[in-house]
Amino acid sequence: MTPIAQLLQERIAILDGAMGTMIQQRRLDEAAFRGERFRDWPKDLKGHNDLLNVTQPSIIEDIHRQYLEAGADIVETNTFNSQAISLADYQMQNLGYELSKAGAECAQRAVAQVRTAQPARRYFVAGAIGPTTRTSSISTDVNNPGARGTTYDELVAAYADQTRGLLDGGADLLLVETIFDTLNAKAAFFAIEQLFANGVRQVPIMASVTFIQAGSNRGVTGQTVEAFWNSISHVPLLSVGMNCALGPKEMRPLIEELSRIAPVYVSAHPNAGLPNPLLPTGFPETPDTLAPQLREWADSGWLNIVGGCCGTTPAHIKLLAEAVRGVTPRTIPRIEPYTRLSGLEALTIRPDSNFVNIGERTNVTGSPAFAKLILQGKYEDALSVARQQVEGGAQIIDVNMDEGMLDSQAAMEKFLRLIASEPDICKVPLMVDSSKWDVLETGLKNIQGKPVVNSISLKEGEHKFIEQATLIRRYGAAVVVMAFDEKGQADSLERKQEICARSYRILTETIGFRPTDIIFDPNVLTVATGIDEHNNYAVNFIEATRWIKQHLPGARVSGGISNVSFSFRGNNVVREAMHSAFLYHAIKAGLDMGIVNAGQLAVYEEIP
Numbered sequence: 164m165t166p167i168a169q170l171l172q173e174r175i176a177i178l179d180g181a182m183g184t185m186i187q188q189r190r191l192d193e194a195a196f197r198g199e200r201f202r203d204w205p206k207d208l209k210g211h212n213d214l215l216n217v218t219q220p221s222i223i224e225d226i227h228r229q230y231l232e233a234g235a236d237i238v239e240t241n242t243f244n245s246q247a248i249s250l251a252d253y254q255m256q257n258l259g260y261e262l263s264k265a266g267a268e269c270a271q272r273a274v275a276q277v278r279t280a281q282p283a284r285r286y287f288v289a290g291a292i293g294p295t296t297r298t299s300s301i302s303t304d305v306n307n308p309g310a311r312g313t314t315y316d317e318l319v320a321a322y323a324d325q326t327r328g329l330l331d332g333g334a335d336l337l338l339v340e341t342i343f344d345t346l347n348a349k350a351a352f353f354a355i356e357q358l359f360a361n362g363v364r365q366v367p368i369m370a371s372v373t374f375i376q377a378g379s380n381r382g383v384t385g386q387t388v389e390a391f392w393n394s395i396s397h398v399p400l401l402s403v404g405m406n407c408a409l410g411p412k413e414m415r416p417l418i419e420e421l422s423r424i425a426p427v428y429v430s431a432h433p434n435a436g437l438p439n440p441l442l443p444t445g446f447p448e449t450p451d452t453l454a455p456q457l458r459e460w461a462d463s464g465w466l467n468i469v470g471g472c473c474g475t476t477p478a479h480i481k482l483l484a485e486a487v488r489g490v491t492p493r494t495i496p497r498i499e500p501y502t503r504l505s506g507l508e509a510l511t512i513r514p515d516s517n518f519v520n521i522g523e524r525t526n527v528t529g530s531p532a533f534a535k536l537i538l539q540g541k542y543e544d545a546l547s548v549a550r551q552q553v554e555g556g557a558q559i560i561d562v563n564m565d566e567g568m569l570d571s572q573a574a575m576e577k578f579l580r581l582i583a584s585e586p587d588i589c590k591v592p593l594m595v596d597s598s599k600w601d602v603l604e605t606g607l608k609n610i611q612g613k614p615v616v617n618s619i620s621l622k623e624g625e626h627k628f629i630e631q632a633t634l635i636r637r638y639g640a641a642v643v644v645m646a647f648d649e650k651g652q653a654d655s656l657e658r659k660q661e662i663c664a665r666s667y668r669i670l671t672e673t674i675g676f677r678p679t680d681i682i683f684d685p686n687v688l689t690v691a692t693g694i695d696e697h698n699n700y701a702v703n704f705i706e707a708t709r710w711i712k713q714h715l716p717g718a719r720v721s722g723g724i725s726n727v728s729f730s731f732r733g734n735n736v737v738r739e740a741m742h743s744a745f746l747y748h749a750i751k752a753g754l755d756m757g758i759v760n761a762g763q764l765a766v767y768e769e770i771p
């Protein structure tokens with residue numbers, strides 16, 4: 164067990180308070196921010212707080228020391244904006260590593276000082292990783308809903324640079340905080356996990372999200388608490404929590420919910436209330452009013468880590484530490500291992516859930532009408548196809564841009580970004596459908612929820628399979644695995660069993676993929692083609708489904724239902740009846756979900 168996990172087993176840990184307000188109190192002028200080194204820098208630097216890690220390190224060290232003396236167990240480094248994307252505003256995009264490293268060193272020096280006086284205490288430096296000043300999920304241009312301030316790849320590069328600096332400076336933990344754009348946060352976790360995989364020193368990872376609209380229970384990008392949690396639940400987190408934007412009164416119901424659903428430690432560091440410029444301190448909550456409210460959260464069993472964000476001071480932290488002393492920390496709840504996806508809202512697939520409809524129509528190979536719209540660049544009209552699928556009952560949308568005449572990667576990116584601006588569509592999780600890995604990866608870099616990748620298989624051997632599945636987990640997606648291997652596509656029951664069992668073993672044992680994030684597709688093949696061997700294809704799929712559900716625990720089963728009736732193209736009455744009869748038996752055998760023409764399914768009992 165790591166030292167921090169040990170502490171959290173024993174008691175509630177105390178996080179520090181605001182850095183910004185403490186720096187403001189020093190009333191530093193432009194020259195103080197610049198120091199000797201940046202005296203002639205072409206940009207104004209007053210207010211560039213992270214720069215003080217190198218120009219006024221003793222001030223930063225002193226603030227950390229005050230928080231440690233007030234009783235904080237964990238101090239956050241002064242590195243909120245110490246990455247290339249935010250630093251570009253000061254033409255300092257090359258200083259991400261250096262400011263991050265210097266920030267961790269300031270905090271460690273403060274720890275070293277306090278440790279001399281109180282050697283029995285435990286102290287932790289959390290490398291603070293902010294959201295950057297750009298968003299990858301929301302449009303930056305009112306005239307172009309597909310415009311983005313930054314990209315996943317830029318974010319990963321910037322976060323990796325910052326993380327290396329924090330670790331080289333001695334950070335004990337990494338805290339991805341003030342998350343307002345879940346896609347940005349996923350890029351941060353991707354960068355961190357990639358560094359860990361490449362051999363850098365591994366430390367516990369913490370996450371903290373910022374919600375603004377407490378009344379509607381949504382974050383800045385429109386996600387619910389549960390949708391947010393599902394989006395980042397692939398990360399091996401020490402803790403998840405909330406900070407900033409809200410005071411304790413507004414944050415309370417959100418923390419209560421997060422505490423109920425997250426099977427990791429929970430943190431909270433609210434602002435000292437909502438900012439109010441008429442007040443002398445700018446914030447309404449004093450140490451005396453804040454501490455009892457957070458004590459009540461602790462008494463309710465919601466907290467493992469608690470501190471303050473904007474407007475809080477060492478005085479707040481001191482009273483807070485006293486208020487929660489001796490309170491039993493939250494016990495981590497046991498969460499049922501269901502399949503959990505998300506768009507703006509969460510989708511949970513339980514063993515007893517109804518069949519999940521996946522909309523098939525946003526597919527250029529499956530719908531000539533959709534293909535025409537995309538090829539003609541009529542994306543607005545193409546969006547209405549997605550909307551119709553959701554209105555028709557689709558709980559997931561399958562998006563496929565595999566068409567020879569298209570730049571499939573560009574089309575995937577553009578369409579997903581447009582979907583992200585339509586809350587009535589992106590409330591549901593997305594399924595990125597392509598036979599090309601590059602297109603799947605582009606999809607993953609443009610979705611803030613927890614999506615499904617459709618699909619991978621053992622077609623090109625184990626090495627490729629493992630490589631792709633490893634990345635899919637790191638991107639935070641579930642995956643459709645086709646019953647396909649080096650020898651070809653499985654059509655018999657035995658071959659379907661053999662390939663699915665082998666894939667399951669590799670995914671769960673070699674990669675540590677969660678069984679509930681695996682969705683097998685044992686191939687819905689076309690019947691009644693005129694070739695006798697094809698006549699049992701539907702039955703083989705149904706029997707394979709039954710076998711998978713009995714023998715591969717946790718895994719789900721899906722299929723492309725409309726494939727079964729391709730022999731009857733043009734006769735929709737027959738096709739719809741076939742789909743309905745097929746589903747009637749497949750669902751009984753355990754089929755969890757299927758790619759269907761949502762809204763066009765006949766009712767089995769009503770078929771003449």
Ligand code: THG
Nearest residue numbers: 523529530531617618643684722723725726732758
């Ligand atoms: N498994 C997985 N993914 C898949 C499939 C699968 N993705 C693609 C496909 N199969 C599922 N999607 C469709 C979409 C449309 C149709 C069939 C499967 C379809 N379209 C009509 C046709 O071609 O006749 C179009 C009719 C029209 O629009 O005019 O049948 O198996 N994992």
